[in-house]
Amino acid sequence: MTPPTEQTGENSAVPPPVRRRPGGRTSRTRAQVLDALRAELGERGYDELTLDAVAARAGVHRATVYRRWRDVGGLLADLFEATRDDDWQPQDTGSLQGDLAALNHENQAALTAQPSIAAALVAASFRSEEAARGVRRLWEDRYARCEVIVSRAVLRGELPPHTDARQLLVAATAPLYHHLILLRTPPDPGLPDRAARTAVLAAAAGAFATPPPTGGAPA
Amino acid sequence: MTPPTEQTGENSAVPPPVRRRPGGRTSRTRAQVLDALRAELGERGYDELTLDAVAARAGVHRATVYRRWRDVGGLLADLFEATRDDDWQPQDTGSLQGDLAALNHENQAALTAQPSIAAALVAASFRSEEAARGVRRLWEDRYARCEVIVSRAVLRGELPPHTDARQLLVAATAPLYHHLILLRTPPDPGLPDRAARTAVLAAAAGAFATPPPTGGAPA
DNA sequence: CCACTAACGCGACAAGTTTTACATTAAGAT
DNA sequence: ATCTTAATGTAAAACTTGTCGCGTTAGTGG
Numbered sequence: 347m348t349p350p351t352e353q354t355g356e357n358s359a360v361p362p363p364v365r366r367r368p369g370g371r372t373s374r375t376r377a378q379v380l381d382a383l384r385a386e387l388g389e390r391g392y393d394e395l396t397l398d399a400v401a402a403r404a405g406v407h408r409a410t411v412y413r414r415w416r417d418v419g420g421l422l423a424d425l426f427e428a429t430r431d432d433d434w435q436p437q438d439t440g441s442l443q444g445d446l447a448a449l450n451h452e453n454q455a456a457l458t459a460q461p462s463i464a465a466a467l468v469a470a471s472f473r474s475e476e477a478a479r480g481v482r483r484l485w486e487d488r489y490a491r492c493e494v495i496v497s498r499a500v501l502r503g504e505l506p507p508h509t510d511a512r513q514l515l516v517a518a519t520a521p522l523y524h525h526l527i528l529l530r531t532p533p534d535p536g537l538p539d540r541a542a543r544t545a546v547l548a549a550a551a552g553a554f555a556t557p558p559p560t561g562g563a564p565a
Numbered sequence: 566m567t568p569p570t571e572q573t574g575e576n577s578a579v580p581p582p583v584r585r586r587p588g589g590r591t592s593r594t595r596a597q598v599l600d601a602l603r604a605e606l607g608e609r610g611y612d613e614l615t616l617d618a619v620a621a622r623a624g625v626h627r628a629t630v631y632r633r634w635r636d637v638g639g640l641l642a643d644l645f646e647a648t649r650d651d652d653w654q655p656q657d658t659g660s661l662q663g664d665l666a667a668l669n670h671e672n673q674a675a676l677t678a679q680p681s682i683a684a685a686l687v688a689a690s691f692r693s694e695e696a697a698r699g700v701r702r703l704w705e706d707r708y709a710r711c712e713v714i715v716s717r718a719v720l721r722g723e724l725p726p727h728t729d730a731r732q733l734l735v736a737a738t739a740p741l742y743h744h745l746i747l748l749r750t751p752p753d754p755g756l757p758d759r760a761a762r763t764a765v766l767a768a769a770a771g772a773f774a775t776p777p778p779t780g781g782a783p784a
Numbered sequence: 785c786c787a788c789t790a791a792c793g794c795g796a797c798a799a800g801t802t803t804t805a806c807a808t809t810a811a812g813a814t
Numbered sequence: 815a816t817c818t819t820a821a822t823g824t825a826a827a828a829c830t831t832g833t834c835g836c837g838t839t840a841g842t843g844g
Contacts, residue, residue: 370811372821393692398801407823412802414821419612468747472688473612482749513740517763520739521732523747528687530701544736547770553763589841591791617831626793631832633791 378404379411380428383421388461392469397421419474426467426480436492442499443546446518449492450538453519457526458533468527489515510554517554518545597623598630599647602640607680611688616640638693645686645699655711661718662765665737668711669757672738676745677752687746708734724768727775736773737764 382404386395401408415421437448456464471481496511521541525531601623605614620627634640656667675683690700715730740760744750
């Protein structure tokens with residue numbers, strides 16, 4: 347991701363041996379390249395992605411891309427990084443099942459859009475360890491933002507106070523990803539709602555209850 | 566997938582029979598190459614997979630591999646084919662939750678084995694349309710074999726007669742795949758059992774009931 | 785055992801991808 | 815405005831990937 351700043355040594359003698367230049371041209375190049383990457387991912391798909399095409403589309407020389415991102419994995423990792431800082435947040439529909447269903451509908455739309463950047467990103471995450479780390483952090487960020495869905499439901503009295511938010515969210519969303527990404531079955535318009543309903547039923551049956559915070563135990 | 570029969574030679578009117586030779590060397594070569602492919606997938610991982618390395622490991626010339634399988638996608642598709650015809654079947658533990666948990670434990674073991682062929686196969690399915698078709702058929706086959714878990718549970722009286730087997734199986738197994746393959750979180754020893762339990766609770770709450778065969782009076 | 789030829793090995797090569805060395809441009813500080 | 819040098823551009827070399835023609839090996843049927 348961005349320039350590998352390995353310089354951060356712990357020694358006290360040499361503070362910053364290399365003065366970076368994050369301004370003007372550098373950031374402009376990054377923006378151009380990431381835009382070109384998104385466009386290529388969408389149009390040509392992941393497996394036909396070449397660094398060369400990205401560089402050409404960005405109006406930048408190939409060597410520049412190779413130098414700064416090294417390979418496709420590095421490029422994608424940086425894209426994850428850039429994707430991560432937006433202001434997305436889950437809708438508030440007024441009910442747990444509605445919130446989860448809305449989330450699923452949004453995901454289904456993103457994953458089945460004809461040139462799907464989301465699907466390309468998932469495919470890409472298998473490319474390199476670097477990209478895998480990037481996608482892991484992206485998922486973590488998104489699930490963290492979704493936890494508010496659960497806390498809202500608790501406040502409304504729809505769920506018991508000690509509910510494992512992550513487990514509930516995963517139960518509600520995993521079937522969708524499973525079908526669209528792993529099984530590769532054609533999109534089922536009813537699936538988002540069914541999966542949400544199933545998770546809510548399981549939650550009502552106490553499937554995601556965490557052990558009550560009984561007084562401080564040892565250790 | 567086996568040998569691509571493009572060998573139409575010239576033209577004439579009658580397609581020459583082209584006598585194949587499935588015996589001896591041909592099948593031996595296929596076995597060597599697929600073994601080498603499995604080994605490479607496990608050791609080097611999917612993204613570092615090269616036809617060249619597979620051929621070298623199989624003790625076969627590159628041109629042979631290119632001729633018979635054309636590219637990585639064809640190679641992987643053939644591997645799916647070979648993987649599909651084994652005699653695997655789900656364990657019978659005597660209870661629905663036990664069966665589902667056993668299935669999850671087995672999958673978790675397969676997906677976290679250090680060189681995980683299973684994980685590599687999933688990654689590989691993104692490579693080409695051909696490989697994607699192969700993996701889709703593999704999943705279809707495995708889920709079909711698992712349906713017996715549900716019918717056994719129905720016979721035992723653990724489930725109502727009209728239960729959607731696929732939905733139940735997906736609900737029980739999807740969270741595992743979601744964590745291990747998409748989220749890339751480290752394996753959680755408790756997850757297989759929890760996911761199985763959640764699915765059983767949802768089933769008990771009627772989450773997977775299919776409309777009764779008789780025309781019930783609509784609301 | 786023999787003839788036929790599918791399937792393989794070999795090496796050369798075209799196309800594509802990544803690295804490297806050097807020249808040029810422009811960010812950032814004085 | 816001027817200087818320093820990080821970041822790019824440029825071009826050619828080094829390496830990778832996939833294809834092709836041709837000679838050799840070994841199934842298969844007689």
